[in-house]
Each structure stands twice: as structure tokens, then as C-alpha cells.
Amino acid sequence: MDDEKNPKFPFWTLEWKDALKENNSSLKGLTSEQVSQKREKFGLNSLKESKHQSKLFLYLNQFKNPITLILLFAAILSYFLQDSSNAIIIIAIILFSTFLGFWQEKSAGDAVLKLLNLIQITATVLRDSKKIELPVEEIVPGDIIFLSAGNIIPADCLLVKENELFIDESTFTGETFPVEKRVTVMSKDTPLSKRKNSLFMGSHVVSGTCTALVIVTGKDTQFGDISSKLGTSSPPTDFEIGTKKFGELLIQITFIMVVFLFAVNTFLQKPVLESLLFTLAIAVGLTPQLLPAIISVNLSQGAKRMAEKRVIVKRLNSIENFGNMEILCSDKTGTLTKGKIKIKNTYDYLGNESKDVLLMAKMNSTLQQGFRNPIDDAINAMKIEGFGEYERISEIPYDFIRKRLTLLINDRKTKSSNQAITKGAVSQIIKICNRAIDKDGKIITIEKARDQINRFYEKLSSEGYRTLAIAYKDFGNISKISKDDEKDMIFAGFIALFDPPKKNIAETIAKLQKLKVELKIITGDNALIAKNISNQIGIKDINVVTGDEIKTMSDTAFSRKVIDVDIFAEVEPNQKEHIISTLKKAGKVVGYIGDGINDVSSIHESDVGLSVNTAVDVAKESADIVLLDNSLDVLIEGVKEGRRTFANTQKYIFMATSANFGNMFSMAGASMFLSFLPLLPKQILLTNLLTDIPSMAISSDNVDSEMIQRPLGWNLKFIKRFMIMFGVLSSVFDYITFGVLLFLFHAVEVEFQTGWFIESVMSATLIVLVIRTRNTFIKSKPSKYLLIGSIIVALSVTIFPFMPFASLLGFAPLPLIFYPILIIIVILYIVSAELTKKLFYKHLRSSM
Known part of the structure; x- marks a missing residue:
């Protein structure tokens, strides 16, 4: 047997002493030189791809929109058939836009990796005859490791020594009861569930202690095999589901509009290739191309702000559920009480x-x-x-x-x-x-x-x-x-x-309730203790249900009862999971905070699983979010940051969809009466790129206090209404601009395209300052980065026609009198948007 060539050999058939020899190891552990050699051979003990591969994948992922790929192909075709300069400009804009998205997502990912280093899972390893704590990723075959209750098994191992060792292997076997492990030798055909002398990555120690020899790491482990076959992605969050539905809506609208515009332009006998590029550019312009990057940046910036409040986000997509959490389930020990017995x-x-x-x-x-x-x-x-x-x-x-x-x-x-x-x-x-x-x-x-x-x-x-x-x-x-x-x-x-109550815990619970988050206590203690502690912290008229009472209830009866219960007492670990799943079925977004071995299934079951940095490894690893302080005050700050993050993400969606829908509506109308294209394909793409630039600062934007006071849900119907209302309003002022250009200035093709390009970018950029808040934009101040970015883009487009590259983009200078009129149009648009916004939200409140 040669472990350097075949790491999946049946190691359970060996005496541990023989296995040590086969791995060139000893009871003194590996030397630093051996570790370096094995690291080079086997890589990190991780199921993830290398950074080089992930960066390449991240960049290629920017082209996942099929419309973008079709446009690239059409531009390349145009290059070889007729207009090489236009095609090159279109390709350059697309490549720059995708690089911008890639850079934003990469920066967001790097920021999150730094945060995750704060809560690394470690293992006790023997190296150079010394016990040291190392991140589990640094473990290599041949390492001697020491495990105790609560530890995650970091790799596939062979037992060297054990003491009343019981392991939870439900990940592999589905068996809920821990299995006993002992030092022995098994036959080659022994099934995984019967290998008493083997430990497998992904399981964890329930009780006892052991010394083990690492045999297989990373993707070569049993857990690695399962992960590669089944995939390791978590179930989608509500926000991810909402984003998908939103994308499907845009695809439907885009398809209808592309077919319509292409048919109209072809009917009007405009060049086919030019019409195809035009309609494809509109399709790209309608889709918020930077949405994935904007979401990633918003989430990573939110995670960084949460880290400053001592809340570490392990899975970015859980921030939305954290902010929308309606019910928090928790044990009383260490949450309501000091946790010092x-x-x-x-x-x-x-x-x-x-x-x-x-x-x-x-x-x-x-x-x-x-x-x-x-x-x-x-x-x-x-x-x-x-x-x-x-x-x-x-x-x-x-x-x-x-x-x-x-x-x-x-x-x-x-x-x-x-x-x-x-x-x-x-x-x-x-x-x-x-x-x-x-x-x-x-x-x-x-x-x-x-x-x-x-x-x-x-x-x-x-x-x-x-x-x-x-x-x-x-x-x-x-x-x-x-x-x-x-x-x-x-x-x-x-x-x-x-275990005395925490100081000021009553005020903390009141803050949670003010945020519309209901606290439910799930404890193994009896009902009398639970009632006593509730009285001490000022919670009166509580409704208590015991584990025995839950057993006697039907699922229907319990689903009616569960919402009104304040304390679940004398519950067994499996009942915690039942309580959480029932609350979720009732339509609630449920969080669960736990720190013990028996909390793992509940953390998994909840919409957002929380733990603390002092928790056992398996609880910390299972959690979406880890609190560096075991305090509800820290959690409250995390909820607020989660809501700020979600609010800023929605701002971009509102801005992008309304502006893009308005442009599309204007394009459709203009194409009906103009003998030329209202905007060239490259101008459409440039418009989309410029209006997206200020949005990169939206993660830093201030959020109105009322947006933090309650959970914010994804409402596709609301987004559709917002998109149509403000998209049509945008289009009205586009048509006013059309009239000014055609009837006042008698603009020819290039002048018309230049004038509308300037108005479109300026109005779409500045309107962000209006629709980012439900209040008047004067009262609700944007962040300085968003404000500066919007102003710079709005002003820069006014000088585009006078730049040396203007002709390459299809622009020409306009009469100076056009600019005062443009300012009047933009001001009227902003005032109209403020009035429309007031009516829109007033009608929304009256219909709720």
C-alpha cells in the first residue's frame, strides 16, 4: 500500500502502529519538513477550489447572462461585416462592465474571507513533539490529532487511543444515536457504518476523548465524495428565491420588448444587423447587469459593519434572513442569564x-x-x-x-x-x-x-x-x-x-420587541424555573408549554398553539427542531441561537442559525452567523445591520428597474416615429454603464430609521408597481426631451442621440437621490460617496460631446442653449418624482 498514490486505501484494516509507518509518522507527530512535503502533495484540507480557479470562475460568471453573450457575438459579426469601430467600442464597454462586476465581487469575497478568519475552526495537532492549535485546513495526512466532546472530525482518521468515545455519524448513516468507537482492526469489506476504528470528516464527537492518526484529507475523504456527488450548496434563502423570480420577470419583459422592437425596426426597413444590435443592447440595458456585484458588495459591506458590532457573518446570503427575522428562539442559559452557574x-x-x-x-x-x-x-x-x-x-x-x-x-x-x-x-x-x-x-x-x-x-x-x-x-x-x-x-x-439574569436584560428584550422580533425561550429546564426567571426579567402573563404536552398534541393542534407560546420548557433536543419547523410552516422567519452539541439540528433547521464564538466546534460550524459576545445586545445590532444591508440592496433594484423600464418604454415609442435609431447600441450600453457607477456606492448609503424598525420582506408585486409607476414617469420626461430636440432645435440623428443620451444619464443618475428614500430627498441625506458619484457622472456626460473621442461614440456638440433647458427638464422630473413618490407610498399605506 502506498498512501502517496492512493489516499483512499482501506486504512481500517491496519493496526494503528502499521498505519503510522505507512504515513511516515510517529507518536511524536510530523516534523515541519514532512508537513511542507505533504502540503505540496495533498494541498489544503478543504473541499473548496483553489483561489486561482475561483477567481477565473468568478470572472466567467459575469457572462452568465445569455443576452450579453449574444450581443458579444453580434458585435464580433458586425466587426467582420461592416462597422469595425462600433463593434470594438461595444465589446470594450461590455468587457469593462463585466470586469467592474468581477472586481466588486472579488473585493467583497476577500473582505468576507478576512472576517471568517476570526472564527476559524481549529484542531489540536502534534507537530515536532508539541501540541499546537491549527486551523483544520492546515492538517495533512500523517498528523496526530486530539479530539474531545464537541470537536468536529477534521479528516478521515484511524483511532490510536480512545476513552469512552461516542461519535455522531448521522451525516453518513442517518442514525440519530451516537456510535461507540474503539481501537481495533476491521476487515476490508466492513461497511462504513460498522468501522469502529475509523473517524470520518463531517462527523463530530458527542462524548469521550481520543487520539487519532489523519489518513485522508480534503476532497479525498468520504465526506468529500458525498459533497462532490450531491453538491454542497445550502438551500436558497428567501432573498435568493425573490431574486430569481425578479430575474424571471425581467426576462419575460425583455423577450417581449426585443421581439417587438426588432419587428418594428425591420418593418421600417432599417438595417437588419444594426437593428439586431440595437434590440440586443436594449435587452442588456433593461437587465441590471451589476445586480450580482451590487448584492455581493452590499452584503460584504454589511458583514464588515456587523463585524464592527462583534457579529461575524459566515454565509453572506443569511444577512437577509437575519434582518427579516420575526422570531428568535433561544435557550435561557447565557442568553437571558449570565451563563455563570x-x-x-x-x-x-x-x-x-x-x-x-x-x-x-x-x-x-x-x-x-x-x-x-x-x-x-x-x-x-x-x-x-x-x-x-x-x-x-x-x-x-x-x-x-x-x-x-x-x-x-x-x-x-x-x-x-x-x-x-x-x-x-x-x-x-x-x-x-x-x-x-x-x-x-x-x-x-x-x-x-x-x-x-x-x-x-x-x-x-x-x-x-x-x-x-x-x-x-x-x-x-x-x-x-x-x-x-x-x-x-x-x-x-x-x-x-x-444562574442570575443578566443586567438590563428586560430593556434588551424590549428593544427586540420594538424591532418586531419576538423572543421564544426553548429550554430543558422545567416550567417552574422558566416562569421564575421570566418574572425576574419582567415578562408577565407568559404562556408555557412543556415537552410532554407537545407529545400529546397533534400537528394541527400544535401549529395553532405554537405562535402564542412564550416558553417551551422541559423539551428534548428533537422537539426543538419540531418547534422551529412548525413556526416556519406558519410563515415566520425564524432564528435560533445555540452553543451546544444538542443545538446543531435546530441551527440547521432555522432560517438563520446563530451561535457564539465560545460554542462547541460543531455548533459554530453549523451556524450562519457567529456572535463574538454571548449577548442579545450584540444580536440586536446585527439585526439592524441586516436590515440596512437589505434596504440598500432594494434601493438599487428600485432604481435600476424603474430607470431601465423607462428607457425601454421611451425606446419603443421613439422607434415608431423616428427614421433612425434613437440611440446607437454602444450609446445604450454606455448609458447603462454610467448609471451603474454611482450604484457601487449604494452599500455605504444612509438608511432611514423607519426601514430598520420592522422586517423588510421581498415583495415582487411592489417592485412591479414601482417599476411601472416611476418607469412611465421617466419616459414622460424622455418624450418631453424628444419634443425639445425635434421641434425646438430641429435635431438631426447625431444631435438627437447626443441630447437624449445626456438627458437619460443625468436624470437616471440624479433620480437615485429621490427614490432611495420614502422621505423627501432633502430630509434624507445620502452618503457622501453616493452623492459625489451621482454628481460627477451627471456633470461628466455634459462634456462628452466636446471630448476628442466624441465622434467615435456617435456624439456631436449641441447648442449651449440646450443645457439650461435640460436643467429645467431634470428639475421638473425630480419635483414630479417627489410628488409621485408621496402619492405612491400614501396609496400603499392606505391599501395595507
């Missing part, structure tokens, strides 16, 4: 303080080797004299079905019989107990203690304390236990913990 006390089942319960809790939390959490950290912090005399013999890791953790321990000093200690949810501990111990050490049946256990548990819960239970059992000389041994145990008592 403290021990109130430990008690026996009668409510008396118990040091024995504290000792058992300390042994269970400190000696366990699975997933660490704030509760275990709080228990570990409790000081107990002589505690180091105990050792761990065996362990049944915690999982979210059993909701308990069992350790088999022994006293190294006395060498007494082994004892199992179980810590977990009160209801789950009671299930496995048939006895209880009172304050005097007397053992009684659980039935005699059950009522008292429940009463004291309810008392602690109603006072806001999170409560766990402790049980134990002697196991003699038995040194290995399993889940089947969790029975017939003795109920020892309670651990009461508290």
Missing part, C-alpha cells in the same frame, strides 16, 4: 443540607472525561478536603436521551468496593432508583420518599433554582459498566444551582 447547596431528599451529596457530585463532575459544561465547572470549583483520593474506573457518558452521566469510581486509599455515581435530570434519576437514603443514612423504598422528593424539587424550581439529582450503587469488584447497569440505584439527594 453557581452552587446554591446540596440536599438530601428531605431538604436537609448534605455534604455526602456534594462529595458524590464532585466525584461525578471532576472525574468524568466527556463533554465539559458550566454545571460541571461550578461543581468542580467546590473545595473538598482529601478529594484526590478517588479515581475513575469506568464511565457511561452523558447523552441527551438519558440526560444523565454515570461514573464507576474507587477510593484509592481504602481500596473498597467500586461505586457507581449517577448525576442527571431529577425525573431521569428517579426512573432508575428503587431506594432512597435519609439524613441518618437509613435506606428506604423510593415509594416512601417519592412525594417528599417531588415537593422539595418543586419548591427549588419555583424559587428559580436549576436542580439535578444524585444516585449511587455499590458494584463490588465489577470494573466495567454499561447503560443496562443504570437501575436499582439509591436516590441520594439534590444539587441546587442558580
Whole structure:
């Protein structure tokens, strides 16, 4: 076997020592020289293409509009048949426009990559005999890595050492329960789901720890195979779906207009090739060519602003869903509360303080080797004299079905019989107990203690304390236990913990509500605790539903109930996903914030998955957006930035569609009565390019406060109405310009085309300052970059006819008296647009 030639060899058939030799590695890890050689051979541990390929693809992607390709072909044909100078100018304009789009999207992509470096997933790797943290992309075959609960498996690996290791492999097998892994040797024909000694990229550690040898990386992994066959793209967001529908609308309008104009020009016996170029140029002019680039720039700039607010966007297209989020689902721990667990006390089942319960809790939390959490950290912090005399013999890791953790321990000093200690949810501990111990050490049946256990548990819960239970059992000389041994145990008592509410959390929730974002709490804690914390933070008249109640409801009943529920208590991890999917079916845009292993499916299911930078790897990797601070205040700022980003993207769509539709309408009319083309193809393309230039600054534009106060949805019907209303208005002033040129100045072909070109670019550029806001453009100030860009373009076109290259573009000087008249026309257009805008939005509000 030669791993340098065939990285997909059946490594599960090898002893780990042999695998080390085959990979030229050792238990000291690879050397720096070996890493360099392997990096050159295998590349980065990533499923993505190289930067060179992605840049090439990004540029070629600018030509995906088939109309652009047809126009290029027609221009090339024109070059060989008759008019080489016109064809060259048309090709140059198209190439410049596509390069502009490419550069904008590339810059946006580079900015996002820098942000993603802030939240890189890392792995603990042994290099040159030292443990170091590295980004998972830098792992190479032969590396020795160390994994624990919550870690993502970064590559296909062979186990070297393990300790109660359980892996979630649902990505490959669809099996929801974790599978146990161990050091062994498997036969060559062992199916993937049965390879107990192998770890696969894309799965993650549920509990336990391990040392593993990296065998296969990147696209050569099992996950790489699946990704290449099925594709790795995420489901489209609402904005992407809306953009697609918007594009389909433009295609329909464009097709109808192209056929109509070509037929009219042919009927009027205008040159066929010239008519074809003209109609194709109109088609290109109608489509907002820079829309993909503008969207990318808006999203990347929004992501940069969000990063300044300590919100990192991993997937740009999720910004729209973030801004449009109507419901935020969250656990209370670390969101409403400080997330810093403290021990109130430990008690026996009668409510008396118990040091024995504290000792058992300390042994269970400190000696366990699975997933660490704030509760275990709080228990570990409790000081107990002589505690180091105990050792761990065996362990049944915690999982979210059993909701308990069992350790088999022994006293190294006395060498007494082994004892199992179980810590977990009160209801789950009671299930496995048939006895209880009172304050005097007397053992009684659980039935005699059950009522008292429940009463004291309810008392602690109603006072806001999170409560766990402790049980134990002697196991003699038995040194290995399993889940089947969790029975017939003795109920020892309670651990009461508290997590105080965050300061000013009530004001924060009020801010969320003001933004029309409803907060729903989904927690595993019982209803009494949930109600208590809600009262502490000022939320009154809450509606609580428990996980058991959800189980008894039909899907229809639950879909009616889910909108009105404030707190979902005592829920299981799979119920979180059910809650979120039901809210989505009700037509809501749902966000979910989580930081644990059991939150992953909920993060995936939500419209926008959120996590925090301190979360386990698998939660952080699954999230669309990562908060660098575990605070709702940070999230609120992110929501606002998401809405600003979406609002600015819509501004470009409104501007481009209305202006382009107006030009198209004017072209159609002018073609009916003119004996020549109203604009040459190259002039149409130049108009489209110049009017797009100021739009590149639209991502920096100021957004009116009312656009941030509520979620903004994609409304295709609204866009159509806006396009027609303001497109027709634009066309009215185009016809006024036609009249001035033809009847006042008696313009010939070149003068007519020059005059309309100037008016078209100037009016389309300056009108952006009007339609960018629902308020008057005087009250709502644009950003300085948008304002400067618009003014520069508007003024520059007035001197085009006097430039040396004017004749090449088909322009000629106009009488100076034309310019004062042009200014009057543009001013009247702006005033009319303001009045039309006021009527348009007034009618919109009255119809809502």
C-alpha cells in the first residue's frame, strides 16, 4: 500500500502502529519538513477550489447572462461585416462592465474571507513533539490529532487511543444515536457504518476523548465524495428565491420588448444587423447587469459593519434572513442569564443540607472525561478536603436521551468496593432508583420518599433554582459498566444551582420587541424555573408549554398553539427542531441561537442559525452567523445591520428597474416615429454603464430609521408597481426631451442621440437621490460617496460631446442653449418624482 498514490486505501484494516509507518509518522507527530512535503502533495484540507480557479470562475460568471453573450457575438459579426469601430467600442464597454462586476465581487469575497478568519475552526495537532492549535485546513495526512466532546472530525482518521468515545455519524448513516468507537482492526469489506476504528470528516464527537492518526484529507475523504456527488450548496434563502423570480420577470419583459422592437425596426426597413444590435443592447440595458456585484458588495459591506458590532457573518446570503427575522428562539442559559452557574447547596431528599451529596457530585463532575459544561465547572470549583483520593474506573457518558452521566469510581486509599455515581435530570434519576437514603443514612423504598422528593424539587424550581439529582450503587469488584447497569440505584439527594439574569436584560428584550422580533425561550429546564426567571426579567402573563404536552398534541393542534407560546420548557433536543419547523410552516422567519452539541439540528433547521464564538466546534460550524459576545445586545445590532444591508440592496433594484423600464418604454415609442435609431447600441450600453457607477456606492448609503424598525420582506408585486409607476414617469420626461430636440432645435440623428443620451444619464443618475428614500430627498441625506458619484457622472456626460473621442461614440456638440433647458427638464422630473413618490407610498399605506 502506498498512501502517496492512493489516499483512499482501506486504512481500517491496519493496526494503528502499521498505519503510522505507512504515513511516515510517529507518536511524536510530523516534523515541519514532512508537513511542507505533504502540503505540496495533498494541498489544503478543504473541499473548496483553489483561489486561482475561483477567481477565473468568478470572472466567467459575469457572462452568465445569455443576452450579453449574444450581443458579444453580434458585435464580433458586425466587426467582420461592416462597422469595425462600433463593434470594438461595444465589446470594450461590455468587457469593462463585466470586469467592474468581477472586481466588486472579488473585493467583497476577500473582505468576507478576512472576517471568517476570526472564527476559524481549529484542531489540536502534534507537530515536532508539541501540541499546537491549527486551523483544520492546515492538517495533512500523517498528523496526530486530539479530539474531545464537541470537536468536529477534521479528516478521515484511524483511532490510536480512545476513552469512552461516542461519535455522531448521522451525516453518513442517518442514525440519530451516537456510535461507540474503539481501537481495533476491521476487515476490508466492513461497511462504513460498522468501522469502529475509523473517524470520518463531517462527523463530530458527542462524548469521550481520543487520539487519532489523519489518513485522508480534503476532497479525498468520504465526506468529500458525498459533497462532490450531491453538491454542497445550502438551500436558497428567501432573498435568493425573490431574486430569481425578479430575474424571471425581467426576462419575460425583455423577450417581449426585443421581439417587438426588432419587428418594428425591420418593418421600417432599417438595417437588419444594426437593428439586431440595437434590440440586443436594449435587452442588456433593461437587465441590471451589476445586480450580482451590487448584492455581493452590499452584503460584504454589511458583514464588515456587523463585524464592527462583534457579529461575524459566515454565509453572506443569511444577512437577509437575519434582518427579516420575526422570531428568535433561544435557550435561557447565557442568553437571558449570565451563563455563570453557581452552587446554591446540596440536599438530601428531605431538604436537609448534605455534604455526602456534594462529595458524590464532585466525584461525578471532576472525574468524568466527556463533554465539559458550566454545571460541571461550578461543581468542580467546590473545595473538598482529601478529594484526590478517588479515581475513575469506568464511565457511561452523558447523552441527551438519558440526560444523565454515570461514573464507576474507587477510593484509592481504602481500596473498597467500586461505586457507581449517577448525576442527571431529577425525573431521569428517579426512573432508575428503587431506594432512597435519609439524613441518618437509613435506606428506604423510593415509594416512601417519592412525594417528599417531588415537593422539595418543586419548591427549588419555583424559587428559580436549576436542580439535578444524585444516585449511587455499590458494584463490588465489577470494573466495567454499561447503560443496562443504570437501575436499582439509591436516590441520594439534590444539587441546587442558580444562574442570575443578566443586567438590563428586560430593556434588551424590549428593544427586540420594538424591532418586531419576538423572543421564544426553548429550554430543558422545567416550567417552574422558566416562569421564575421570566418574572425576574419582567415578562408577565407568559404562556408555557412543556415537552410532554407537545407529545400529546397533534400537528394541527400544535401549529395553532405554537405562535402564542412564550416558553417551551422541559423539551428534548428533537422537539426543538419540531418547534422551529412548525413556526416556519406558519410563515415566520425564524432564528435560533445555540452553543451546544444538542443545538446543531435546530441551527440547521432555522432560517438563520446563530451561535457564539465560545460554542462547541460543531455548533459554530453549523451556524450562519457567529456572535463574538454571548449577548442579545450584540444580536440586536446585527439585526439592524441586516436590515440596512437589505434596504440598500432594494434601493438599487428600485432604481435600476424603474430607470431601465423607462428607457425601454421611451425606446419603443421613439422607434415608431423616428427614421433612425434613437440611440446607437454602444450609446445604450454606455448609458447603462454610467448609471451603474454611482450604484457601487449604494452599500455605504444612509438608511432611514423607519426601514430598520420592522422586517423588510421581498415583495415582487411592489417592485412591479414601482417599476411601472416611476418607469412611465421617466419616459414622460424622455418624450418631453424628444419634443425639445425635434421641434425646438430641429435635431438631426447625431444631435438627437447626443441630447437624449445626456438627458437619460443625468436624470437616471440624479433620480437615485429621490427614490432611495420614502422621505423627501432633502430630509434624507445620502452618503457622501453616493452623492459625489451621482454628481460627477451627471456633470461628466455634459462634456462628452466636446471630448476628442466624441465622434467615435456617435456624439456631436449641441447648442449651449440646450443645457439650461435640460436643467429645467431634470428639475421638473425630480419635483414630479417627489410628488409621485408621496402619492405612491400614501396609496400603499392606505391599501395595507
